[in-house]
Amino acid sequence: MEERTMDRRSDRWPGAAEVAQWTDKYFSRTADVVRRFGDVTVTYAVFMRRPVLFAPRLALDWLKNVAAERGTPVDITPLYKESEWVGAGEPMVYLTGSFAALSELETLFLQKLGACCVAAYNAFHMCMDLPTVAFLAMDARHCAGTEMADLMAYAASVGGQRARRKGDAKGFVGNATDATAHYFGQDEGRGTMPHSLIGYAGSTLRAAEMFHETHPEVDLIVLVDYFGQEITDALAVCRRFPELAAEGKLGMRLDTHGGRFVEGLDTQTSYSVLERNAREAIRGYRSETELRYLIGTGVSAAALWHMRETLDRAGFPAVRLIASSGFSPAKCRVMAYAKAPVDVIGTGSYLPENWNETYATADIISYNGEARVKVGREFLLRARE
Template sequence: MTQGERPGGGMAARVVADNVIAARTDAYFNRTRAIVERFGDRKVTYAIFLRRPVISAPRLMVEWLHAVAAESGATIECTVMFPEGTWVGAGEPLAYITGSFAQLAPLETLVLQLLGPACVAAHNAYQMAMALPHVRFMAMEARHCAGFDMQDQMAYAASVGSSAARREGAQGFIGGANDATAHYFGTSRGLGTMPHALVGYAGSTLAAAEMFHAVYPDTDLVVLVDYFGHEITDALEVCRHFPELAATGRLAVRLDTHGGRFLEGLDPASSYAVLERHSPGSIRRYRSDKELRYLVGTGVSAAAIWRMREVLDEAGFAHVRIIASSGFSVEKCLSMADAHAPVDVIGTGSFIPDRWSETYATADIVAYDDTPRVKVGREFLLRRKSDL
C-alpha cells in the first residue's frame, strides 16, 4: 500500500506525500511556496467557488485535506459553507480553507480537482432523480470515466445528488454498477445482470436468460432484449419461458436499443401513434429536434418504452418491469417525464457533466493574517461577519 493510501481506493486514497503533491500541482504554486518560505510565511484563507449553480459535494476534498494535514503535520482548517447535498448558487463560496500559505499554495490545484466535478455531477443526478421521482436509477458511470479516481468521484456525486432528491420524495439512485463504489449507495455489491456480449455468446436472448438463471437462481432476472433487434419478440419469449418470475415481479426487460434504429415494429409514424394513445400532450406542443428524438426517434425513446409496456400488458405480463438505458441525460429524463414513460429503472452514467468547463472550480485568497484582501472583482468572496 503506497504512502497515504487506505483500503477502498479512490479519491480518499490519493497519495498525500509532499513530493507527489508537488509533482501534480501547477509549477507556479511550487514557486510561490519557495518564495513565501524565504520571505516569511503567513496565515491565509482561501475561498472556493463555482460559476454555476451546483449541489454541494465536498466530502472527498475535505477527506483529502485531512489526510494531507495528518501526513504533513500542518494545521488546515476547512469550513464548508453548504452542507453536503444542499443547493449552492453561482459564485457562492462553497468552502473556506485556512492555514499556512506555504502549506496551502501547492494544494490548490488538487483541491479544485476534487470539488468542482463532483458538485456539478451531483446537481445533474439530483435533476434526473427529480424529473422522474417514481423511477429508480442505477449509476453506470464507470465505462465513461478516465480511470478509477474519476469513477469514484462520479459515483460519490451521484449518491449525493440522489440523497438530496430523496429528501424531496424521489427514489433516486439505488446503487452502482460495480462493487468498488457500491458503498456510496449503502450497498456492498454492484448491480447488473448481463451485457450484450453474453447474449451473443449464448446465441439467443432466451438462452442467455436460461444461463443466467441457472447460475444465479435467487437473483431477479433482467434480460437485455435488443441484441438481435427483436425486442418485443424476445421479451415475450423470455416471459413465457419464466411465467413464475414474470408473475411475481422477478423478471425485467432492459431496453438498450442504439440510436441507429427503432425498436422492433416501430417507425416514425407508429412512434407518434403510440404517444398519441398514451401521452398526446407530449407531442402536440412545439418540440426541439432533440426532444422529438427522445420522444419518437430511434433508440430508447418514450414511444419505445410505451410500446414495450403495451405489449407486455396485452400478453398478461403486467408485473414484468422495464429497465431503460442509453443516453439518459437530464434532458432525456425531462422528456420521459413529460411523456409519462412507464419505466421502472434507468441505468445511466450521463450525470457526468457534458461540458467539462462547467466543472472548473476557482480558488482565491480572501484574507492574509486575518486581514480581508482579494483581487478586484472578487469582493463577493469575502467572508461576512455572519459566517465567522
C-alpha cells in the first residue's frame, strides 16, 4: 500500500482500490443500485461548455489503467486528436461500457480532463500571441498538490506543441520541476534562483556569484528586483560576468511586483519609453487594464523596453530578458502589440485563468443501445448522428 500511495502521477492515481474513496457518493450508490437491478451498457458523451484544446492523454491513460485493474473494459472513442480545437458543447470523447463500472469512474475522469483542456487552450494562445518568445511553465507552486502540477505541465506542453505546428512559435520549452520535465522533452526542470537566495546572499551580485560557482554549467538567470534596483543590479552583474553576457548565457529576470515601478520609471517616463519604441501600442490600448500592462507598475512593456535600452547602451545586447509576474493570456496579448523585447516568459498561475471554466461534463446518451438523454442535452444526440 505504501508504494501505491507514493505514486501520485495523474495517469496512475487513484488506483482501482482507491476509486470508491474519491468518487462522488451518488455515483457509487448508483452503481450499487444498478448492480442490484441489472447492469446495462451505456455510452457517455463528454464535453465542455467553452472552447478548448483537446488534452485527454492523462485522463484516458488513467481510465485505461483503472479499467484494466478492475477487469471492466471500456470502449473509448476520441472524436479529436490531441491538441485539436474543440467547440463549446461539442462531445470530445465517447465512453461505452458497464453502467455500474463507469458510474464510479466519472468523477475522477472529469477531474483529469477539464482543467487540462482549458490550460492547453490558454497556453496555445499565449504562445501564438508571442511566437518569438519561449515560455516556461512555472505553475508548480501555484498548484493544489502534485497531481494538479502534473496535469498543468502536461497541458502547457500540449498548447505549446500546437503553437509550434500552427504558428511556428517557440512555445513552452520547459517547466519548473524534474517530475514533469519529460512533457517538454527535458531531463530536468528549469530555473535558477528565487528571491530567498538573494536575501541569503545579501546582494543581487553576490547571489549571482554564488549560484554560478555552484552551477557553472547552467545559464545564469538573475532576479534583479529584490532591492528595487533592477537597472543598477543588472548592470553590476553584467560587468561582473562580461563573457557570459557576450555569449548569451546571462539573463535578467524581471519579477517586479505591482506595488511599484521598475527602477528609473514612473508614469511619465514609461510613456516616453513606449513613445520611442512602440508608439502604436500606447495609441491603441483598449482598457485601463491594458494601459496598466503597458505603462503601469510591475513588469510592464515599458519596463522591458527600459531594461533593453539600458543594457544595449551599456554594451550588453546579448543579455536576455526573462519576464514573470502576472503573465496571463491578456497580458501576453498586450506585450505582443507593444513588441516587448522579452526572450522568455515564466507563467503558470494563469494557465487555468478562470477555474470555473475548467469543468468537464459527461452525460449518458445511450442505455443498451437506446438513445436517451436529459432534456436540454439533446444536442449531444445530434452530435453523434
